[in-house]
Amino acid sequence: MVLLLQYTLIFASVLLLVALGGCVSEHSGVINLGLEGIMVMGALGGALVMRFVPYSSATAGFGERILMFLLVFLASVALGMLFSMLLAVASVSFKADQTIVGTAMNLLGTALATVVVKSMNTAINPNDHSSEISYIEPKKAFLSNIGKFELNWFVVVAVVMLVICFIMLYKTRFGLRLRACGEHPQAADSVGINVYKMRYLGVLISGFLGGLGGITYITAGVSVWKFENGVAGFGFLALAVMIFGAWHPFKIAGAAVLFGMFRALGNVYNGIGFLKDLKIPSAVYLMLPYIVSLIVLAFTSKNSKAPKAEGIPYDKGQR
Amino acid sequence: MENQYAIEMLNITKRFPGIIANDNITLQLRKGEIHALLGENGAGKSTLMSVLFGLYQPEEGIIKKDGEVVKINDPNDANRLGIGMVHQHFKLVECFSVLDNIILGVEPTTAGGILQKDEARKKVIELSEQYGLQVDPDAIIEDITVGMQQRTEILKMLYRDNEILIFDEPTAVLTPQEIEELMQIMKNLAAEGKSILFISHKLNEIMEVADRCSVLRKGKYIGTVDICNTTKEELSRMMVGRDVEFVVHKEPAKPGDVVLDVQGLTVASKTHPKDAVRDVSFKVRRGEIVCIAGIDGNGQTELVYGLSGLEPAKHGTITMCDKNITKMPIRKRSVMGMSHIPEDRHKHGLVLDYSLENNIVLQRYFEPEFTNPMGFLKKGNIRKYAERLIETYDVRSGQGPITMARAMSGGNQQKAIIAREIDKDPELLIAVQPTRGLDVGAIEFIHKQIVAQRDAGKAVLLVSLELDEVMSLSDRILVMYEGEIVGELDPKKTTVEELGLYMAGAKRTEVQ
Amino acid sequence: MKQKTPLLRNSGLQTLISSLFCIILGLLIGYLALLVINAEGAWTAITNVIKNYMTYPTAPARMKYLGTTLAKTAPLLMCSLSVLFAYKAGLFNIGVAGQYTLGAAASLFCALNLGLPWYVCLLAAIVIGAISAAICGALRAFCNVNVVISGIMLNWISLYSTNVLLQTVKESTGKDTIRLVKQHADSILPTLGMDKWFSNNQYVTIGIPIAILVAVLVWVILEKTKLGYELKATGNNLNAAKYCGMKENSNIILTMIISGALAGLGAALYYLSDIEPWNVNSSSVPGMGFNGIAAAFLGGLSPIGSIFSSYFIQHITLGGGYVDLSHYCAQISDLISAMIIYLCGFVLFFKTFINGRLDKHEEKRAHKAQALEAAQNTEGGKK
Incomplete structure (x- = not known):
């Protein structure tokens, strides 16, 4: 049961971070379907730091652990934001179709990460054609054991981000302006708010959060990541979480915990007596989050609370 | 000598591919006056205002504020110069509160960027008392009336201490009584020293409230006249370039058989728990034009959706040519003889x-x-x-x-x-705001077509927000208020004022 | 007065130019990536990607691998038709990958487990693809669920179900399904002797002509029929379609059914040629569906254009296998395809840009002509 809680929390954190990213972007008026790709790039950033910064858990003091954590954090965020610029440039400045661009980013993220990791591995060892990075040791830097419970620091980050996002969206000048751009960009423009700038910022923040979600995902339970696999649709699950959470941070958090639990079942059902006795094939557990999200979407999409202007490129000339 | 002009736009020319939207236009707004800007749809009024707000840069011409040449690159520059505008389509974020909309763009915050709304709320309440603009600062925009939304827009300008206030077609969405109220507000504002530019194509309103009037036609500047020295007819000639007939010529109606019979129709609303159309009954006969009048958003749209089949009827029956069509799909209704000129x-x-x-x-x-x-x-x-x-x-x-x-x-x-x-x-022609946003020539053409259909023995149901159109075109008027038909009027025996009382819900009589 | 419109105004030509633009830019970025990895062999690598089977020295070998490329183009073309058909009706069928996966499951299961002839297997794949897409369509029509998200969810559900189902027809050792030729050769698509033209490449089957025929059929449906008129109207303006009495919900579902059927057929054309078995441990859906998106947009969303763009995408995807694997990896082709999809997002902007320039140009000419006319008039007046 402790294990179920632990996995639920970590997967919920992934979904929460990424869904918050989607939420901020959509509040600014841009639908971010490229979250999956952003996650992959964020994961790549963090994994590269863990691969190349020397670290040994046996000798590392608290300061070194913090340093490692910060470096991983920054690398993920940086790559996530950099990659999200692809969406911002295309959809805000060039008014490209956000669905096409988002889809392309997902494919590009996985392809790019695979090429980078493979050529890196091959360069180091000519016989190594894998797309894997292993980070067993450095990962320990940001894991703390509380009794049997293993706490990944990124869970704490997710909670902090939740609070920050809520305050940012609903209590600050920036949030008011951002939401105005997603609801009624012409109104925002008429009072002198730069809609393009706000949308760029919205997408960049989603890159920040998506990147964090990516690194959290690949450090959840495993210590080796094969980049060819991408992030298994988590970017889209996060969008389902966001829709279920009606674009509101706290409701998103609730939805993330629910979905996180279904995902966690796939990791731990073997350890839970009655589930093990049911003898359901493991593939069913793997499918569970996707099936649940389809059902949830079917019931929640009818009365959508989506920002009114999302997905519509803003054109100053057209009023 | 002190400069008498608050803002001057001199010899403005703005071209777009294929057309010259503004051709050497001059507009001078005196301090403390109400200055009307008159022109048809497409005459170049909006382009001129976009130039004033820095949304477009003119190819030629200059703008002066208090006699000094100024450069306006974006709405922020216009704001800094104290120019504010109430747009025809309100620029309000619907899910924000009145207060949030007013402060948007000039939010008071702490050093960290956290919103500080208390002082802003106080200032808004003060302003609303000073100018008689009653609003609830914490109400959400989508829940309040159009009139209150407009007052929010006005407060937006006053909150920014704007001196030059522009009203773009502000009366289109108001009842005659609300229009009256707005005219009073505008006069108050002018008396307090604000300079007002009033954009309109409604001559009556211009005659009532404005001091001077500048006229544009097809992108060209026609002239500026003092209202006290002019007549409605002269203004209209300047606007259209020829004499305009204000009345539509038509013979008296000769109503025949009933084509459309609506009994107790109720249509649910998409946005509100309350039904948009409630228990509405009426008939339309061959050879008559029945007009549904009312202020925008009182259920006319949903009524037409219900009749055409775009929305299902919750209760009631619709009969066309003696057939019950209540549950009939859209295509079948159309094939049976229903034509629908849609609102949008x-x-x-x-x-x-x-x-x-x-x-x-x-x-x-x-x-x-x-x-x-x-x-x-x-x-x-x-x-x-x-x-x-x-x-x-x-x-x-x-x-x-x-x-x-x-x-x-x-x-x-x-x-x-x-x-x-x-x-x-068709047997039945449903025309919803068929002339919205069109110029006089097109309007005349469409009116003639509608009358011709009536004379050919069709039943015509016209939905219109334009009172002039309602009065001149219809044979019978049904007034809708909050989803109900609150009165049936004969256009020959009623006045605009009486119609307004019905539209505002102040008066009602039982129909049939 | 009729004016001759400049050639550049032609929207077909504009599409062609923008597609070529996307290709060149995509390849350029691929080349840059190769340069960064290892500058020395980058040029050879990128040319190998472009050459694909032309890297073989002998003509028979080239023909053989041209055959393989064509055989793999057929399913890609189906996927791209699937994407573009749905897109014309306003639906972004990203679920094409999942429908393709289920098509693979149905065709291989029918062939290996039930021992059915090829045409029944083909039909099974079409039906299952259509059903899976219909779920997407119904969710969109009745519950307003975004098709992109439901499509992705169904992709994963399809993948895991396929893995479970095909466990039953797996080789006893290894993770792949049994080859058709060993188990039930009747399920393999007939070659009609076409294999002879391609150096006895047995994978060259009737799949290739079928795919081209279907492309033409899709074009006819979209351009010449009432159905196409309705679907495109629904895609362009759902409200107008509803207003004029089209049954917009059934149109959405019908579109998805056809789109899914195309994807399912594509999978059947691939797996029933026995060119590759299914790996029951697959951890992601085959890339064919996603490449279909690239091909659809690169082909300017035209069925005929898709034939060429599908070939191109397949050509460079296979070409990726010919890079020097001691430095590079085959996924460089995926990178290029993804880049091409990304660039296709800019096509609209590109067209608006061309038209804007043409407008300006024409206006200038009109001004000049006016001025000239005015000058002539005054001169005429003097005389």
């Missing part, structure tokens, strides 16, 4: 990325004339049919039948829809 031509009326010919057969493409039994389109017949309609109804476009609907002007798009709907030879 871009939303419902046209497939903008289809060619004109494909749009013209939108209601008939499935008929044997245009589709063979194998399901293939007969392109030759479609072309011929489209060419005939284009000719008959004078629909103008760049490349004829193959022009993309998107590339056509609003008036010609509307003509194409009207051609399509009338040429179907």
Whole structure:
């Protein structure tokens, strides 16, 4: 049961971070379907730091652990934001179709990460054609054991981000302006708010959060990541979480915990007596989050609370 | 000598590909006056205002504020110069509160960027008392009346201490009584020293409230006159370039059999728990034009949706030509003889990325004339049919039948829809705001077509927000207020004032 | 007055130019990536990607691998038709990958487990693809669920179900399904002797002509029929379609059914040629569906254009296998395809840009002509 809680929390954190990213972007008026790709790039950033910064858990003091954590954090965020610029440039400045661009980013993220990791591995060892990075040791830097419970620091980050996002969206000048751009960009423009700038910022923040979600995902339970696999649709699950959470941070958090639990079942059902006795094939557990999200979407999409202007490129000339 | 002008736009010229939107236009606004800017749709009023707000840069001409030449690059510059505007379509974020909308863009915050709303709320309440602009700062925009939304827009300008206030067609959405109130507010504001630019094409209102009036026509500056030395007729001549008939010529109606019979119709609302149309009953006969009057948003749209089948009826029956059509699908109603000129031509009326010919057969493409039994389109017949309609109804476009609907002007798009709907030879013609946003020539054409349909023995149901149109075109008027029909009036025996009382819900009589 | 419209106004030509633009830019970025990895062999690598089977020295070998490329183009073309058909009706069928996966499951299961002839297997794949897409369509029509998200969810559900189902027809050792030729050769698509033309490449089957025929059929449906008129109207303006009495919900579902059927057929054409078995441990859906998106947009969303763009995408995807694997990896082709999809997002902007320039140009000419006319008039007046 402790294990179920632990996995639920970590997967919920992934979904929460990424869904918050989607939420901020959509509040600014841009639908971010490229979250999956952003996650992959964020994961790549963090994994590269863990691969190349020397670290040994046996000798590392608290300061070194913090340093490692910060470096991983920054690398993920940086790559996530950099990659999200692809969406911002295309959809805000060039008014490209956000669905096409988002889809392309997902494919590009996985392809790019695979090429980078493979050529890196091959360069180091000519016989190594894998797309894997292993980070067993450095990962320990940001894991703390509380009794049997293993706490990944990124869970704490997710909670902090939740609070920050809520305050940012609903209590600050920036949030008011951002939401105005997603609801009624012409109104925002008429009072002198730069809609393009706000949308760029919205997408960049989603890159920040998506990147964090990516690194959290690949450090959840495993210590080796094969980049060819991408992030298994988590970017889209996060969008389902966001829709279920009606674009509101706290409701998103609730939805993330629910979905996180279904995902966690796939990791731990073997350890839970009655589930093990049911003898359901493991593939069913793997499918569970996707099936649940389809059902949830079917019931929640009818009365959508989506920002009114999302997905519509803003054109100053057209009023 | 002190400069007498608050703002001057001198010799402004602005070109777009293919047209000159503003051709050497001069507009001078005196301090403390109410200055009307008159012109038809497409005369260049909006372009001129966009230039004033820095949304467009003019090719020629200068702008002066208090006698000094100023450069306006974006709305922020205009704001800094104290220029504010109430737009025709309100620029309000619907899910924000009144207060949030007022402070948007000039939010008071702490050093960390956290919103500080208390002081702002105090200032808004003070301003609303000072100018008699009653609002609830914490109400959400989508829950309040149009009148209150407009007051929010005015407070937005006052909160920014704007000195030059521009009202763009502010009365289109108001009842006559609310218009009266707005006129008073504008006079108060002018008396407090604000300079007001009042953009309108409604001569009565200009005559009532303005001190001076500048007229534009087809992008050109026609002249500026003092209101006390002019007449409605002169203004209208300046606006249109010829004498305009204010009345539509038509013979008295000769109503025949009942074509449409609506009994107890109720239609649910998409946005509110309350029904949008409640227990509405009326009849429309052959050879008469029945007009549904009312302020925008009182259930007219949903009533038409219910009649045409776009929304299901919750209760009640609709009978057309003695057949119960309440549950009939849209296509069947159309084939039975219902034509529908929709309220929003871009939303419902046209497939903008289809060619004109494909749009013209939108209601008939499935008929044997245009589709063979194998399901293939007969392109030759479609072309011929489209060419005939284009000719008959004078629909103008760049490349004829193959022009993309998107590339056509609003008036010609509307003509194409009207051609399509009338040429179907319907029993019942439902026309919803058929002249919205069109110039005088197109309006005259459409009015003539509607009267011709009536005289040909069709039943016509007209939904209009324009009081002039309601009074001049209809044979009977039904007034809708909050989803109900609150009165039936005879246009020959009623006045605009009385109509206004019904529209505002201040007066009602039992119908039938 | 009729004016001659400049050639550049032609929207087909504009599409062609923008597609070529996307290709060149995509390849350029691929080349840059190769340069960064290892500058020395980058040029050879990128040319190998472009050459694909032309890297073989002998003509028979080239023909053989041209055959393989064509055989793999057929399913890609089906996927791209699937994407573009749905897109014309306003639906972004990203679920094409999942429908393709289920098509693979149905065709291989029918062939290996039930021992059915090829045409029944083909039909099974079409039906299952259509059903899976219909779920997407119904969710969109009745519950307003975004098709992109439901499509992705169904992709994963399809993948895991396929893995479970095909466990039953797996080789006893290894993770792949049994080859058709060993188990039930009747399920393999007939070659009609076409294999002879391609150096006895047995994978060259009737799949290739079928795919081209279907492309033409899709074009006819979209351009010439009432159905196409309705679907495109629904895609362009859902409200207008509803207003004029089209049954917009059934149109959405019908579109998805056809789109899914195309994807399912594509999978059957691939797996029933026995060119590759299914790996029951697959951890992601085959890339064919996603490449279909690239091909659809690169082909300017035209069925005929898709034939060429599908070939191109397949050509460079296979070409990726010919890079020097001691430095590079085959996924460089995926990178290029993804880049091409990304660039296709800019096509609209590109067209608006061309048209804007043409407008300006024409206006200038009109001004000049006016001025000239005015000058002539005054001169005429003097005389």
